[in-house]
Amino acid sequence: MTVAVAxxxxxxxxxxxxxxxxxxxxxxxxxxVLIVHRxxxxxxxxQALCPHQDISLAEGGFENGVLTCRAHLWQFDSATGAGxxxxxxxxxxxxxxxxxxxxxxxxxxxxxFRVGA
Amino acid sequence: MTAxxxxxxxxxxxxxxxxxxxxxxxxxxxxxxxxxxxxGLGLPYxxxxxxxxxxxxxxxxxxxxxxxxxxxGLSARDRRKGLQLACQTRACxxxxxxxxxxxxxxxxxxxxxxxxxxxxxxxxTRDIREFSFRAPGPADFIPGQYAILRTGDGLRRCYxxxxxxxxxxxxxxxxxxxxxxxxxxxLFDMAPGATLDLDGPYGLAYLVEDSTRPVVLIAGGSGLxxxxxxARAIGADPSRRLDFFYGGRTAADIxxxxxxxxxxxxxxxxxxxxxxxxxxxxLSAGWQGLSGFVHxxxxxxxxxxxxxAEIYFAGPPPMAEAxxxxxxxxxxxxxxxxxYDRFF
Numbered sequence: 001m002t003v004a005v006a007x008x009x010x011x012x013x014x015x016x017x018x019x020x021x022x023x024x025x026x027x028x029x030x031x032x033v034l035i036v037h038r039x040x041x042x043x044x045x046x047q048a049l050c051p052h053q054d055i056s057l058a059e060g061g062f063e064n065g066v067l068t069c070r071a072h073l074w075q076f077d078s079a080t081g082a083g084x085x086x087x088x089x090x091x092x093x094x095x096x097x098x099x100x101x102x103x104x105x106x107x108x109x110x111x112x113f114r115v116g117a
Numbered sequence: 118m119t120a121x122x123x124x125x126x127x128x129x130x131x132x133x134x135x136x137x138x139x140x141x142x143x144x145x146x147x148x149x150x151x152x153x154x155x156x157g158l159g160l161p162y163x164x165x166x167x168x169x170x171x172x173x174x175x176x177x178x179x180x181x182x183x184x185x186x187x188x189x190g191l192s193a194r195d196r197r198k199g200l201q202l203a204c205q206t207r208a209c210x211x212x213x214x215x216x217x218x219x220x221x222x223x224x225x226x227x228x229x230x231x232x233x234x235x236x237x238x239x240x241x242t243r244d245i246r247e248f249s250f251r252a253p254g255p256a257d258f259i260p261g262q263y264a265i266l267r268t269g270d271g272l273r274r275c276y277x278x279x280x281x282x283x284x285x286x287x288x289x290x291x292x293x294x295x296x297x298x299x300x301x302x303x304l305f306d307m308a309p310g311a312t313l314d315l316d317g318p319y320g321l322a323y324l325v326e327d328s329t330r331p332v333v334l335i336a337g338g339s340g341l342x343x344x345x346x347x348a349r350a351i352g353a354d355p356s357r358r359l360d361f362f363y364g365g366r367t368a369a370d371i372x373x374x375x376x377x378x379x380x381x382x383x384x385x386x387x388x389x390x391x392x393x394x395x396x397x398x399x400l401s402a403g404w405q406g407l408s409g410f411v412h413x414x415x416x417x418x419x420x421x422x423x424x425x426a427e428i429y430f431a432g433p434p435p436m437a438e439a440x441x442x443x444x445x446x447x448x449x450x451x452x453x454x455x456x457y458d459r460f461f
Binding site: 054058 | 169173192217218221222449451453459
């Protein structure tokens with residue numbers, strides 16, 4: 001007998017709370033999560049803390065789809081979480097869905113990346 | 118990881134990091150940061166003085182005292198989340214803290230407290246003086262690092278060494294007199310034979326020993342000392358190209374060349390580029406050399422070649438921030454090739 005295990009999604013915010021071109025940080029089920037509302041409408045959930053020194057990327061810059069940490073100017077591609085400089089690190093990405101204007105994510109099995117850990 | 122950390126006194130608090138190591142805060146440790154680093158742990162940090170925010174921790178249990186409650190290293194978010202700076206926190210008894218350690222921050226030379234005696238001084242400019250101190254043991258550090266000097270009243274300031282590590286115990290600093298600055302003025306008032314305590318070495322912007330890349334050193338004002346130390350270490354190899362930029366406000370503030378002229382390759386593989394930012398000041402009268410903000414001059418002179426270089430810099434925050442932006446955002450220099458400690 002197989003049991004279908006449904007992934008649990010947690011409510012993060014109303015989509016209206018994060019305007020297109022902006023990012024916002026939320027605490028969801030013990031995870032610090034950055035909701036990125038990219039130009040064009042795509043919404044992405046990434047780890048909110050820079051893998052270098054845990055600085056919140058919500059305190060940094062967001063331009064042309066690139067997230068920049070305020071401390072050492074580390075840069076990440078907001079579409080994928082990939083590190084642009086340095087390239088040997090990344091932001092963890094959370095499964096996300098928008099249901100009736102509500103942003104929901106799953107944190108199951110997602111481990112935030114941290115250098116030197 | 119320390120199994121049973123050494124307590125120098127029975128009352129010395131034990132600090133446990135959630136899920137891992139523990140260390141003791143001994144009487145000589147001015148803060149949790151110093152205690153952790155002395156125990157060999159890689160607690161992330163840069164300035165040791167409350168400005169950069171790299172050493173943020175969360176205190177989970179136990180009582181602590183905060184040395185500088187308004188330290189600028191904590192953002193509004195950090196305060197909302199209850200974070201504290203390890204460099205501005207002391208345990209009052211056993212405590213448990215939460216912090217992510219980073220192997221790269223573990224000290225390669227264990228910092229120690231030692232007493233220095235002032236041996237000699239000489240003035241380099243109208244407000245930068247070179248201090249030569251003597252310690253009872255060897256002066257052990259990596260070029261580019263700094264030490265915390267302690268004067269009376271518990272005051273502490275970070276100053277970078279300008280010489281090379283040595284068995285004779287000579288610690289050399291080039292210190293700028295800050296108008297109204299309690300520590301720099303106390304140092305300028307010291308006479309040979311006077312003593313003070315040093316805690317060090319600290320700092321992560323140190324020499325990358327296995328690199329063969331060309332080197333660019335950029336100093337502004339009081340950032341001279343660590344760049345001179347690095348130049349002395351790297352300049353010993355005349356086959357390696359080294360460009361040394363020094364930015365001063367006026368022509369009267371330019372210094373550093375006398376420390377470089379005797380290095381192998383000076384004028385050939387080792388080039389000194391002084392830059393004056395304020396030509397209209399009477400003290401710049403007659404200046405024929407490079408002028409402008411030092412980061413702009415570096416960008417103009419070195420251009421794309423910066424992407425291949427090992428780059429070290431130290432200086433006032435506006436200079437350091439402008440350099441970071443130019444190197445990381447404009448030129449896309451790989452972060453691993455850029456070496457600096459953020460001071461504010």
